Amino acid sequence: MRAKIVAGNWKMNNDLAMTQSLITELKKQSQTSNAEVMIAPSFTNLWPAFEALKNHKIEVVAQNMHQKASGAYTGEVSAEMLKSIGVNTVILGHSERREYFDETNALLAEKVDAALKNGMRVIFCFGEVLDDRKSGWAESVVKTQLKESLFHLDKSAFENIILAYEPVWAIGTGETATPEQAQEIHKHVRNVLTEKYDDELAESVSILYGGSVKPGNAKEIFSKPDVDGGLIGGASLNASDFYAIVNAI
Numbered sequence: 001m002r003a004k005i006v007a008g009n010w011k012m013n014n015d016l017a018m019t020q021s022l023i024t025e026l027k028k029q030s031q032t033s034n035a036e037v038m039i040a041p042s043f044t045n046l047w048p049a050f051e052a053l054k055n056h057k058i059e060v061v062a063q064n065m066h067q068k069a070s071g072a073y074t075g076e077v078s079a080e081m082l083k084s085i086g087v088n089t090v091i092l093g094h095s096e097r098r099e100y101f102d103e104t105n106a107l108l109a110e111k112v113d114a115a116l117k118n119g120m121r122v123i124f125c126f127g128e129v130l131d132d133r134k135s136g137w138a139e140s141v142v143k144t145q146l147k148e149s150l151f152h153l154d155k156s157a158f159e160n161i162i163l164a165y166e167p168v169w170a171i172g173t174g175e176t177a178t179p180e181q182a183q184e185i186h187k188h189v190r191n192v193l194t195e196k197y198d199d200e201l202a203e204s205v206s207i208l209y210g211g212s213v214k215p216g217n218a219k220e221i222f223s224k225p226d227v228d229g230g231l232i233g234g235a236s237l238n239a240s241d242f243y244a245i246v247n248a249i
């Protein structure tokens, strides 16, 4: 059975006080759930979030990391540093990192390797921009992203890979992919994984959907057979919206 996961990507939101109060709210809302629940605060709030969630099932994950272990890389944070405070999962390849910080498929391959080498899990994001979708290239763009960043890995490495399909045109725009569009790409990704590896691998990897998931549309999206949860931006900043989404699994 594939893991069901709902992860909140807080992006560059919430200072320390807001982080603490959102976590207090999240703890009130949380109840037993089938899904693994994660939140990704900013780097400065990872440790306070970790402390606030001690003995709690919500996992604290990072939004990014550098590919090198240490050195003269001003302003960067390594996998080793994340691990040293207990962070075991990192989001890589988010479209905002690709767009605003020029992260390429090749760079992301290095980041994935660094995370896996440190025993971390990776939530690997991929997805097409609007022009690609309009031109009918969504499937090939997605395949290239996976191929160039992940397909150098052994099959066994995928135990620590979670995929997140995030069509760029649906992120923060209020425009969601229809459940059918999400299902179509998720199924395509499993086919691509079967082609490269095998069926067993393709069926075992969790694939999350991200892009304007809200309490009102989560259930329908999550009901699709190849959608194993969500990566949630805007709606993860409100505890009751976030838990409404978690409970839609």
Ligand code: PGA
Pocket: 009, 166, 170, 171, 172, 173, 174, 210, 211, 212, 213, 231, 232, 233, 234, 235
């Ligand atoms: P959104 O963001 O839910 O605000 O569209 C999703 C994401 O960027 O992961």
